[in-house]
Structures are given as C-alpha cells and as structure tokens.
Amino acid sequence: MTIMPVNENSLMVYFANQASPETADRIAAVLPILHEELEQYLVDLIPSYTSILVTFDLMAIGQRDFTALIKKALSIADQQYIETDASPMIELPVYYGPEVSLDADTLCRHTELDFDQIISIHASTIYRVYAIGFAPGFAYLGNTDSRIHIPRKQTPRAQVPKGSLALADQQTAIYPKASPGGWQIIGRTPIDLIDYQRENLTVFEMGAKVKFTPINRDEFLALGGRIAEEEYRRAELRAAAKPVWEVA
Template identity: 60%
Template sequence: MMKISAVSEASVLVVFSDMVSPDTADMIAQSVAMIEQESDLFVIDMVPSYTSILITYDLTRIELRSFMSRLNLCLQKSNECGQLSSSSVVIELPVYYGKEVSLDAEEISRHTGLSFDEIVSIHSSQEYRVYAIGFAPGFAYLGNTDPRIHIPRKSTPRLSVPAGSLAIAEQQTAIYPKSSPGGWQVIGRTPINLIDFNRENLTVFEMGAKVIFKPISREEYIAMGGEISEALLEEGAHNV
C-alpha cells in the first residue's frame, strides 16, 4: 500500500503500511539505503519512522513532479531487491539488571505479577527490531516486548533518567543514550555509549536492525565502564 504524497513544496511523505511490523521496518530500511545511493534525487534529509519516511529534497535542483517520479522508480527498484540487507545486522548490548539501576523493578513486578528475575529473563530472551530512531539522538524505539511485561509509562516522568538506562513502556523497550527527562519504566542499564560521532546518524542503531540484550554481572558492568552513583543506590534501595 505504499503511498507518496507531498507535505510541502520541498518534502514528501512515503507511507509503506498502516501497521508497525518487522516487515514494514525491513521495507523502510531497504528504501532508505536505496534512496541514499540515488544521487539524482537530490535528497537533503530523511526521517524514517514506524511506517513512513519523511524526505526533504533540494527544490532548487529538482521540481516536485520530477522528484516524485524518480523517487517512485527508486522505491520500485528497492522493492524488487527482495530481502533487506540491514535485517541481518544484529546488535548485542550488555545490560546490568541489578537492583541499583533497575529503578522501577518494584513497580514493574507489581503491575505484571511476576518476580523481577522472571521479568529480566523474559526481557533478555527476546529479539527486538529497531522500528524508529527519535526523541533524542541515539534513542531507538525497539519492539516488540513480550505481552507479559507490558506496562504503561510512568504517571509522573522522572526529571532525569541516567544515561544508558534500559526501560520499557507498553510494547516497546529503549535505552536512554544520555541523561534526560523520561517516563519509561527503568529495568536496567548498559555501560555502552550509544552515541557515536563517527557515524552519519550518530548512533550504533540503524533502522531494521535486530537488537539483543545480554545480562551481565555488576562486576562486568563496572569493568566495562559502567557507573553506579550514590543517587542511584539510594533510589534503587527504595525499589526492591
């Protein structure tokens, strides 16, 4: 059901589906890669999301009708390529699920009726897909979490969520790449810096990639550069 429509004189929206799914993520990632290869499209920027891509092009070098025609041909070519190359990309991230950093362990257990050990086992045994990247550089929306651990966002967001915090909300999970306000339920923390200024998109994540979380011990977490502040120890103590 792919549809291309103009949203301004210098931008178009390509909608691939009305459903969020791994197949849709594959189509979007493949299309982004194909569009990046087409120099005669004169693309300035692309913003991929769950089911669409917002594309801005250079209006001084190509007019709307020509752009949409060339873009359509490019996307048809992308569709004919079949399976997505980036779908084979697997990103494995170490996560410490310890009480000092799993700030919402008690709330998640109370909501789900599961022990926190069960929650960690369920969360870390799932393979996730990058459905969108946004909110902040490096913040990737990953799905889908197991229905057994679905939980709403916090009614009152935290003013500051520590960088590297792994959290869940509804059917999604994500890592806060830097300290920022946030309302997701914090389940653990990774010592890995997700911001990479050597990459074009500034993050280790890419659309359509698969993500796996590997539980690590407190000692491994600290050895890999992870930090546990006194503030986290105090808040974590109230949540166990």
C-alpha cells in the same frame, strides 16, 4: 506503498499501517537506494516505524518531478529487494540490578510477575529498531512480550541516567545520555550508544536486531558502567523494605 505530500518540499512514503519486523526490513532495504537515486536533489531522509519522510531541494526540482523520481527509485528497490533475515544483530550487556532498576517494583506490581521473570522475558526477546529519534542514539525497539507491557510514567523524571534501559507500552529503549524521560526504568547498559564517527551518530541502524544480555554488577563496572552513591543507598533501603521484585 503510498506517497503523500507533507508540504511543498517534503513527501511521506508509507510502507504499512503498523510496525512489524518485515516493514522494518523493507524500510532498511529501501533507504540506501533512495539515497543513491535521489542524491542530487535530496535534503534529508527520516525513516520511522512504517514510513520514510523525504525532503528535497525545491529550488532544484518541483514536487511532481521529484515524486516521479521517488517512484522510479522504489521500483528499483522492488526489483532488488529479496526478503531475507540478514539484518545486523546488536548485542548489548545490561545490568538489571537493584541500584539501577528504578521502576522494578512498579513493573512487578503492574505485571504480577517477580523481577527475575521480567528479566528473563525481556532478555529472551530479539527486538527490531523501528525508529531512531527523540535524542541522538535513542532507538525505539519492539515489540516487547505482552506480559511485560506497561504504560509510561504519569509524571516523567526530570533526569534519567545515561544508559538506562526502559519500557513503555510495547516498546523498549535505552537512554543514550542523561535526559528527562517518562519510560519505566529496569536496567542499565555500560555501552556508549552515541558514535560521532557514524552518519546517524549511533550504533543503531533502522531494521537492525537487538538482543540484551544480563550481566552482574562486577561485569557492569568492569565494562565502564557507573553507579552513584545515592543509587547504592537507595538499593539498600529497597532491600530492607523487601520490595515486590525480591519476594518469592
């Protein structure tokens, strides 16, 4: 681990050079210990793929003394850390149907797979929460299978529907609310991912495992999912045009 100053009251703790399930586990294990040991001086902790940004109250303690406290807390974490596979599992239902898989055709052309294959590959992988950001409840999940890697859209959408499941490069994510976005949309979950009763406002936790379970349209609607009239019409037009993802 390496500790580097960011500014006069922030330090970055680096755990690795690249994201991995092991690094995600490590960061998840360290966070509560940093909270406990640094609480008196702590302003914020922001975990990410391979690091934690630690912001402290400069009026209460200097950077040198606070760095020493971080090192002490990390030493305690090292003594307590046991590498296990005990990360919580979050299972989310997803409808991958034509009304909501807005970029299915693009993905099929890019990967040279049919959409049923893409669904199977995507849903068979267990992902890890590597970071939470961009918007409350937006979790960056990795890593996707290399067969379904795809770049972000060249021109982002002005509005991505709430609950949209998306791909970009080696990652997958769900838009927790309607917002602009440039990821490739392949499905939608009916589950509300924002939870205002939680400290981090979301059902996701750093290091948690995430698995997607395909459901049909009736199940999606029964769970509270919504499909707009224009989405039904768009799906009918795509079906009439025999899109790539329906061709055997």
